[in-house]
Amino acid sequence: MTPFQEFDAQLEDWNALSASTPCSGLLLGNGASMAVWHDFYYESLFEKTKSIAEKPLSQTELSVFEALSTRNFEQVLSALKTASKVNKALAINSASPRKRYYAIKEALINSMQDVHIPWRLMQPETLTCWNTELARYATVYCSNYDLLTPWALMQAPKNFNDLFDTATATFELNTALTKSKATRVLYLHGALHLVKNQEGKARKLTGSQPTLLSNFAINHSISALDDVPLFISESSSDDKRKSIRQCDYLSFCHEQLMAHKDALCVFGHSLGEQDQHLIDALRQAPLKTLCVSIYPRSEAFVRFQKNHYAALFADKNLTLRFYNAKTHPLGYPQHSVPLEV
Known part of the structure; x- marks a missing residue:
């Protein structure tokens, strides 16, 4: 070299x-x-979802990322989707995975709209x-x-x-x-x-x-969308x-x-x-x-x-x-x- x-x-x-x-x-x-x-130019989309003004990630949602040892939204959302389906199959009456899915997806949406160039400005x-x-x-x-x-x-x-x-x-x-x-x-x-x-x-x-x-x-509805x-x-x-x-x-x-x-x-x-x-x-x-x-x-x-x-x-x-x-x-x-x- x-x-x-x-x-x-x-x-x-x-x-x-x-x-x-x-x-x-x-x-x-x-x-x-x-x-x-x-x-x-932003260092971390994950960090933005924690500080976004409208509905940031709560400690409950953050605990899911910590449990999976990742900051990758795709992995976390997939895991919550699977958990929701397993609960349904086993007749476990828990809406927590579904609620966490919605909350994390919404924080992700809000963060992306905050950093992404609007189409009207292209x-x-x-x-x-x-x-x-x-x-x-x-x-x-x-x-x-x-x-x-x-x-x-x-x-x-x-x-x-x-x-x-x-x-x-x-x-x-x-x-x-x-x-x-x-x-x-x-x-x-x-x-x-x-x-x-x-x-x-x-x-x-x-x-x-x-x-x-x-x-x-x-x-989208978690029950209607895979x-x-x-x-x-x-x-x-x-x-x-x-x-x-x-x-x-x-x-x-x-x-x-x-x-x-x-x-x-x-x-x-x-x-x-x-x-x-x-x-x-x-x-x-x-x-x-x-x-x-x-x-x-x-x-x-x-x-x-x-x-x-x-x-x-x-x-x-x-x-x-x-x-x-x-x-x-x-x-x-x-x-x-x-x-x-």
Whole structure:
């Protein structure tokens, strides 16, 4: 590994780099979302649900997270769903799991609406740019669970294949393996418009662009709906691996990342400790070149970031190329939407 002090602060221009080194895949991180809406910068959705003004998590709800040793909402909601069904099967007269399910889901809904950019503030030019840029790749691996990518895809959906193009909008492995010229979009951690049933089967919520966020905000009856939100909001990398293994769709997405060949573009992704499962997938993939975006905050920051990424792949026969995030179409400053006061 190159010592920290030997890295310079120079960053390549994305246009020149992409012309000389075409990338067949794009790994999208939260930096892409933050380039549009700064409120996507938050350390913990779990912490926000504890402090949200409207109906935050109570100590009773928090005890469920503690009992399961997780901060992952999908795991907790799934467990409460199972508990409710078991109670019903055994004729146990307890509404506590159902009530906790509703309360946690409501806190999650309120928190997401608090941090997510409203549809009415989305700029058409940004959605068009995202749609055009994502379509340049054979596969887009999105680790974000917000709705920016789904909204962008809906601008011209025929250019994309999100693997939910079935009559019931569910993920089917045999359909997913069918070759297509359209850009595949894989949500590595799920997304707000995806849900999972009790058997781990993934399904996409349908709707128009303006209603997609509000669809997530419907707290359905637990007796009438077998689905829970499918997105891994946070937790340790090992915890994320557990959630991924329990869902056929997420497992498939990660297997595809592990098999990616040639060159991969990474945009807005820190590849930090919480992303060790993604780092391991990249290390296992037969990649030749990794083109990584770095935001030019300062020369010291650029050197630090180069050192960080180089350390992750120091023992791999992999070429690392570093480019200025602001020169990539997804990082153009004009995409940034001012926060409402």
